[in-house]
Amino acid sequence: MSDPGVDLTNPELANEAELAFEGALRPRSLGEFVGQARVRGQLQLLLTAAQMQQRTPDHILLAGPPGLGKTTLAMIVAHEGGRPLRMSSGPAIQHAGDLAAILSSLVPGEVLFIDEIHRMARSAEEMLYLAMEDFRIDIMVGKGAGATSVPLDLAPFTLVGATTRSGLLPNPLRDRFGFTAHLEFYGEDELREVLGRAARMLGLDVDGEALAEIAGRCRGTPRIANRLLRRVRDYALVHGGRADLDAVRAALELYDVDELGLDRLDRAVIEAILTRFGGGPVGLNTLAVSVGEEAETIESVVEPFLVRIGLLTRTPRGRVASPEAWRHLGLRSPASGLPLDDL
Numbered sequence: 614m615s616d617p618g619v620d621l622t623n624p625e626l627a628n629e630a631e632l633a634f635e636g637a638l639r640p641r642s643l644g645e646f647v648g649q650a651r652v653r654g655q656l657q658l659l660l661t662a663a664q665m666q667q668r669t670p671d672h673i674l675l676a677g678p679p680g681l682g683k684t685t686l687a688m689i690v691a692h693e694g695g696r697p698l699r700m701s702s703g704p705a706i707q708h709a710g711d712l713a714a715i716l717s718s719l720v721p722g723e724v725l726f727i728d729e730i731h732r733m734a735r736s737a738e739e740m741l742y743l744a745m746e747d748f749r750i751d752i753m754v755g756k757g758a759g760a761t762s763v764p765l766d767l768a769p770f771t772l773v774g775a776t777t778r779s780g781l782l783p784n785p786l787r788d789r790f791g792f793t794a795h796l797e798f799y800g801e802d803e804l805r806e807v808l809g810r811a812a813r814m815l816g817l818d819v820d821g822e823a824l825a826e827i828a829g830r831c832r833g834t835p836r837i838a839n840r841l842l843r844r845v846r847d848y849a850l851v852h853g854g855r856a857d858l859d860a861v862r863a864a865l866e867l868y869d870v871d872e873l874g875l876d877r878l879d880r881a882v883i884e885a886i887l888t889r890f891g892g893g894p895v896g897l898n899t900l901a902v903s904v905g906e907e908a909e910t911i912e913s914v915v916e917p918f919l920v921r922i923g924l925l926t927r928t929p930r931g932r933v934a935s936p937e938a939w940r941h942l943g944l945r946s947p948a949s950g951l952p953l954d955d956l
């Protein structure tokens with residue numbers, strides 16, 4: 614079934630239907646997890662050492678952009694050690710009491726996953742320091758002058774925190790993780806592997822050329838890769854053909870995802886900078902108004918990818934399009950004075 618309302622190239626998780634789809638494709642072990650070789654090696658060592666010493670593995674912080682596999686790795690940490698997993702998220706922990714309820718009900722060896730840990734309430738963060746270090750929390754009983762703190766021992770557990778904004782974590786929290794894994798965007802070879810695995814699991818017959826084409830358009834992100842594959846599968850199903858290169862091109866054209874993985878909004882932003890502001894510099898707010906979008910969406914969703922692939926730079930005077938941006942949109946830079954082919 615297709616998902617109306619899913620922004621195909623937004624790396625954030627879209628909705629429950631997508632969650633169920635992702636769940637079915639998630640690798641269950643480090644061996645099945647594609648790419649991120651460094652992080653895999655580091656995690657393997659940490660987990661094996663803990664197993665040999667029969668203790669809970671150190672607390673782990675997973676840092677990186679959305680859709681690169683943080684939740685998947687947290688599940689793998691639990692699964693590889695045969696440990697139960699409890700899942701929560703920063704936004705769901707808005708009071709120290711929310712966290713106390715979770716921590717006090719953990720069973721020995723449990724893995725506690727807190728997604729978006731940078732969004733947890735400050736009071737809960739402070740409770741977590743002690744819990745991570747000593748497997749203990751202090752619970753306040755009573756109010757005002759008569760309030761007393763009662764210590765509560767916790768079962769030993771492993772905290773796996775995930776964050777897209779590790780810079781927002783206070784140092785005392787960051788320092789209590791035994792290991793921080795920085796997830797990087799995936800290369801095209803790795804994405805082909807992610808896609809090949811997903812295609813096999815979906816029983817979809819896709820050739821290598823088609824996989825390579827999708828891999829080049831999914832912004833280095835497995836979540837987007839799987840999402841595009843799903844649309845290609847729909848296309849092949851409806852048109853009664855194979856999921857080949859033609860099907861990929863036609864399906865992704867239909868959904869406005871171009872050869873670089875840019876969507877309609879990305880191209881609108883680039884086009885505005887080029888055609889209305891002569892290539893820039895242009896301020897964020899002016900740019901947002903000119904494409905009819907929120908400045909925050911431009912800054913957090915559109916720009917990071919455009920900067921990463923070298924179409925845009927952020928300067929103190931505003932956003933500036935690169936020569937590649939002119940070329941990608943098939944426009945001639947006024948500064949160059951050259952015919953398009955020579956740019």
Ligand SMILES: Nc1ncnc2c1ncn2[C@@H]1O[C@H](COP(=O)(O)OP(=O)(O)OP(=O)(O)O)[C@@H](O)[C@H]1O
Binds near residue numbers: 625681
């Ligand atoms: N290394 C990988 N190999 C194979 N599939 C992967 C890999 N990483 C991620 N995926 C796929 O991408 C989907 C998204 O991954 P996941 O939910 O773990 O990302 P995330 O980093 O936790 O995202 P968010 O920050 O939005 O929670 C998963 O369902 C999984 O199928």
